[in-house]
Amino acid sequence: MVIVAPSILSADFSRLGEEIKAVEKAGAKWIHIDVMDGHFVPNITIGPVIVASIRKTSKLLFDCHLMIENPEGYISQFAKAGADLITIHAECDNDLKTTIQKIKDSGCLAGISVNPETSLDVIYEVIPDVDLILIMSVHPGFSGQSFIKDVLPKIKQAEELIQKTKKKIYLQVDGGINKENAGIVKENGADVLVAASFIFKSSNYAEAIRQLKDL
Numbered sequence: 146m147v148i149v150a151p152s153i154l155s156a157d158f159s160r161l162g163e164e165i166k167a168v169e170k171a172g173a174k175w176i177h178i179d180v181m182d183g184h185f186v187p188n189i190t191i192g193p194v195i196v197a198s199i200r201k202t203s204k205l206l207f208d209c210h211l212m213i214e215n216p217e218g219y220i221s222q223f224a225k226a227g228a229d230l231i232t233i234h235a236e237c238d239n240d241l242k243t244t245i246q247k248i249k250d251s252g253c254l255a256g257i258s259v260n261p262e263t264s265l266d267v268i269y270e271v272i273p274d275v276d277l278i279l280i281m282s283v284h285p286g287f288s289g290q291s292f293i294k295d296v297l298p299k300i301k302q303a304e305e306l307i308q309k310t311k312k313k314i315y316l317q318v319d320g321g322i323n324k325e326n327a328g329i330v331k332e333n334g335a336d337v338l339v340a341a342s343f344i345f346k347s348s349n350y351a352e353a354i355r356q357l358k359d360l
């Protein structure tokens with residue numbers, strides 16, 4: 146069964162708690178939180194203070210996607226703020242094995258993400274250590290971009306690598322997901338779909354989530 150993780154990046158930030166409650170009521174099980182620092186990506190978004198604040202509004206799994214330089218320096222802050230899963234980027238400036246171990250030591254699940262142009266070779270060594278692989282299907286930084294279909298073979302390749310580990314590793318896809326492409330993304334092996342604009346810009350969150358799940 147596919148998991149839909151609404152990304153609050155397209156939510157109404159003046160009503161963030163209510164928005165999270167609304168997607169929970171609409172059937173979401175995970176909340177995807179896009180953390181950007183203005184260095185790793187051009188945009189600046191959410192820090193641990195906001196995560197701690199919204200933690201009070203929901204018991205759903207908080208999936209923190211760190212698009213920041215030096216993620217290792219911020220793991221404990223996000224864990225303390227209430228993250229359940231912390232995903233770092235393969236392109237970050239830290240040692241991946243060390244940082245993933247730090248996430249696990251903090252009590253969170255650990256994820257590794259690759260940008261559209263990054264080969265899975267870069268994360269090969271750490272795949273047995275992680276709980277989630279995130280394949281970016283847009284260049285990270287902003288919601289509302291178009292899905293890059295060239296990443297489909299990489300999703301399939303990641304699925305095959307996951308099979309070989311014989312352990313449960315989620316395969317998440319993030320960027321430009323909508324009802325037109327959710328089917329093919331799932332066919333290629335994804336089991337967690339992130340969507341910001343498709344859900345939060347729709348007039349009916351439950352219908353949008355259902356459309357992503359049912360295709």
Ligand code: DX5
Pocket residue numbers: 152154155177179210283284285286287288289290319320321322339340341342343
């Ligand atoms: C992009 C973020 C995504 C983004 C998705 O850098 O990591 O999670 O919010 O937005 P949509 O679904 O609108 O492409």
Ligand code: ZN
Pocket residue numbers: 152177178179210319339
């Ligand atoms: Zn994201």
